[in-house]
Amino acid sequence: MTRRTDAHPDLTRPDAAAPFFSTWRVGTPERQRATVEAIAGTWERRPWPADGLLGYHVYTGRDGATLMHYSQWTSEAGYEAFFKTRRQERVDEIDTLVPGIERLGLDRYGRPRSRERAAGDTRVPGLIVTVRIDFEPDAAGRRADWIGEVLRALAGDPAGHRGLIAAHFHLSKDGTHVLNYAEWESERAYDAVLAAPGEGIGDGGEQWERVRTYPGVKGFTGTRYQHAVGLLPG
Known part of the structure; x- marks a missing residue:
């Protein structure tokens, strides 16, 4: 069945x-x-x-x-x-x-590394955003470290991502990219984050700057679902 x-x-x-x-x-x-x-x-x-x-x-x-x-x-x-x-x-x-x-x-x-939803959070995602982060060919081994940088940035910026329920970072088996599957409360909440200071992610602080300028990152492509x-x- x-x-x-x-x-x-x-x-x-x-x-x-x-x-x-x-x-x-x-x-x-x-x-x-x-x-x-x-x-x-x-x-x-x-x-x-x-x-x-x-x-x-x-x-x-x-x-x-x-x-x-x-x-x-x-x-x-x-x-x-x-x-x-x-x-x-x-x-x-x-x-x-x-x-x-x-x-x-x-x-x-492979199995993702996640910023999991908070205990007791029962929100149903109103928007799924996937972000593909492409890496240079010689930087495949640095992808896991980059994910760690993002998770630290999220932990240090909870107010700036109030509408984010969870985010799940997947390493592609071919070594070329990371895929972030992010669960958002609503499209409005996601747009509010994009409109905040910074360059589309984060609050413009030092930790998010490290994420954006991490060596080996070629670019970001986001899609809404x-x-x-x-x-x-x-």
């Missing part, structure tokens, strides 16, 4: 050792909605495909043109088995329902 949920995923669950993110370009808000429904229906009509798949979530881009996919696996081997035996039938049905989807690639990550549907074993 496969069941739908409106609940956001828990990115800190310890058994999710192999998270995957991918992006599809579908073109319009109407096609976003149609594709989300096609994905959910296609999966619901089939048994849950693998014991190692903990959950699969789909998000609509605020650009009106893209979808983000996030899946939690217990291992990469579980995903490889699914890819060989169960994935294509789902892709074929979705493409029949919504032709012309452009798949932009899939990225593999809304959680559309989750699929779980039923």
Whole structure:
């Protein structure tokens, strides 16, 4: 059985050792909605495909043109088995329902290092922001240290990020980047942080300056999403 949920995923669950993110370009808000429904229906009509798949979530881009996919696996081997035996039938049905989807690639990550939500915080995220931080080819080994700098900056600037519920920093397996999956209370709260002193992140202080100018960082790319549907074993 496969069941739908409106609940956001828990990115800190310890058994999710192999998270995957991918992006599809579908073109319009109407096609976003149609594709989300096609994905959910296609999966619901089939048994849950693998014991190692903990959950699969789909998000609509605020650009009106893209979808983000996030899946939690217990291992990469579980995903490889699914890819060989169960994935294509789902892709074929979705493409029949919504032709012309452009798949932009899939990225593999390790378990994230997180700034977790505070104890007792029950807010439901109103906005998901992913920020991809690209690094120079010879700086792959410095990515974990950069994440530490960000977490220290967040700990020292709680008032400046009041609307931030949690942030989860993923190291890409190919060594090229970090992906921050940030859960925000609302788009308004996120915009307030962007409008504060600084250059888009932080309060302009010394700690955030170290984050922005960290050696080996090539650049930042942020994207806004809304959680559309989750699929779980039923």
